Amino acid sequence: MKIHQSGAERVLLDSTPLVGPDAEYCRAIGFTDGRTVCPVRMEGNPERSACEALRVGRASDTGRPGPTWSANGKRCDGPDGGTACLNHSENQYLAWAYGSGTFRACAASGVCGELVVP
Numbered sequence: 778m779k780i781h782q783s784g785a786e787r788v789l790l791d792s793t794p795l796v797g798p799d800a801e802y803c804r805a806i807g808f809t810d811g812r813t814v815c816p817v818r819m820e821g822n823p824e825r826s827a828c829e830a831l832r833v834g835r836a837s838d839t840g841r842p843g844p845t846w847s848a849n850g851k852r853c854d855g856p857d858g859g860t861a862c863l864n865h866s867e868n869q870y871l872a873w874a875y876g877s878g879t880f881r882a883c884a885a886s887g888v889c890g891e892l893v894v895p
Contacts, residue, residue, distance in 0.1 A: 778882055778890040787856070787873045789865070792844050792882035792890055794832045829870070834885025836869050843869025844882035844890075 781791035797814035807819045817832055818825035830842035837845045846853035846862050853862040853872055860878035865871035874880050874894050883889040
């Protein structure tokens, strides 16, 4: 997970699924910079969405392909004046974070990524 974009009142979190370490796999799908951890496919590859969905599953709250997001253990249902998050309207792998705290993105398998926003 990483902060994709910062704003005055919120930040955009990114949970792009990664695979590895496997330099040979990364090279085979087009990453020629020597990386050993990479996204499942290159940006713009027509197989990317399907590969990500197979890796992550569907969010339990929206039913969309991608992780289930939470902020300090609470559901991601919009700003509430404290630490909160809101699912991105077009991409379940992104979420808006409000306030500071611990934000999680969990795959259907239960594997989670976590990011603390100060």
